[in-house]
Amino acid sequence: MKLAWKYGVLLLSCVALHALAAENTPTDDVIKQQFARQSGGLMQMDNLKLQPISAVGNQATYTVEGDMTSTDNLYSLVGAAGDYLFYERTWTKGHPVKFSAMMTAVGTQASGWRTEFFSMQMAAKNAGRPFSGKEDLSKALIVNDSGFMAQFAKLDAQFAQSKVTVEKQKVQQAELVKEIAKLDEQIKDSWGKDANGKPLDRSAVQQALNAQLYEVDRKNDMNRFANHYYVTVFEPALVACQKKAVCDDKPIRAASDKALEEQKQEYYRQHNLMEEKNKAVMAEKDKKVAPLLKKREELQGQMVVLDSSNYELKSDYTQWIEGVERMRKEGVIQ
Numbered sequence: 001m002k003l004a005w006k007y008g009v010l011l012l013s014c015v016a017l018h019a020l021a022a023e024n025t026p027t028d029d030v031i032k033q034q035f036a037r038q039s040g041g042l043m044q045m046d047n048l049k050l051q052p053i054s055a056v057g058n059q060a061t062y063t064v065e066g067d068m069t070s071t072d073n074l075y076s077l078v079g080a081a082g083d084y085l086f087y088e089r090t091w092t093k094g095h096p097v098k099f100s101a102m103m104t105a106v107g108t109q110a111s112g113w114r115t116e117f118f119s120m121q122m123a124a125k126n127a128g129r130p131f132s133g134k135e136d137l138s139k140a141l142i143v144n145d146s147g148f149m150a151q152f153a154k155l156d157a158q159f160a161q162s163k164v165t166v167e168k169q170k171v172q173q174a175e176l177v178k179e180i181a182k183l184d185e186q187i188k189d190s191w192g193k194d195a196n197g198k199p200l201d202r203s204a205v206q207q208a209l210n211a212q213l214y215e216v217d218r219k220n221d222m223n224r225f226a227n228h229y230y231v232t233v234f235e236p237a238l239v240a241c242q243k244k245a246v247c248d249d250k251p252i253r254a255a256s257d258k259a260l261e262e263q264k265q266e267y268y269r270q271h272n273l274m275e276e277k278n279k280a281v282m283a284e285k286d287k288k289v290a291p292l293l294k295k296r297e298e299l300q301g302q303m304v305v306l307d308s309s310n311y312e313l314k315s316d317y318t319q320w321i322e323g324v325e326r327m328r329k330e331g332v333i334q
Helices: 028-038 148-190 202-219 222-242 250-329
Strands: 043-056 059-070 074-081 084-091 097-108 112-122 140-142
Touching: 028 043, 028 112, 043 097, 074 250, 084 250, 140 148, 148 250, 202 250, 222 250
Parallel strands: 084 140
Antiparallel strands: 043 059, 059 097, 074 084, 097 112
């Protein structure tokens, strides 16, 4: 099987193959080149020592010992705390590590060889991957790096400070709640009180003014006026006219049309007059309340900002603490 170095897991599987005669042993260069290719170019072998075990036809099995080096630093993810990822450097670029393995070789000097490695044992962890050039490592910590403790201590102190900040902001929120409550009382007082001394709000004041408008409209209702005019003026005048030998009812009907039109104009005049009066009343009260509402909105905005900040700080702090405790329990960090 091909090596899986380039995918971050150094795993070599055992493959049973027969062996070739000793004189057909692959050269060191062949072994090195094929191993490097099978590892995706991440690993290299050197200082090889081969010991033949068995050979059948053009297939042979050997033990191999020597040095193995990585062409890049390799890292393995060992834990996380919030947004921070903790890695262990499993291989250091160019640093040789002793290894031993089994190797099968198929082929001859004339045909060339195909090698496979299994039962790999080395003085390093069989895991790791290189960081890519585009990878964001701003929140990555290397637990076996010389600067890890200083970096960790700085972050731990920052998250501890976050907890202190949350408590301070809770005090600020409590003060804002008091200020908003005072503003709410002032806003209530601005709209006045009803006959029973109960504080009014904008809706109640608007309803009371609308009731006055409806009462004016009711008194000047066109249908009501028309019915009254018909019974008390138009019908008696028409009956009296019809008793005459010659009845000209045009003046009566003209007078009726005029009376109805004048009433219509009066209806709209009084309606518009009351409506403008009510608008003026509401505008005056809104003008009085506006600064209070604006101040309340500003304080509420500050509350929202503090709520959001506290949630993020508390969440980040909690995830950091839980992640650190978990890694300490697992022995990843001290």
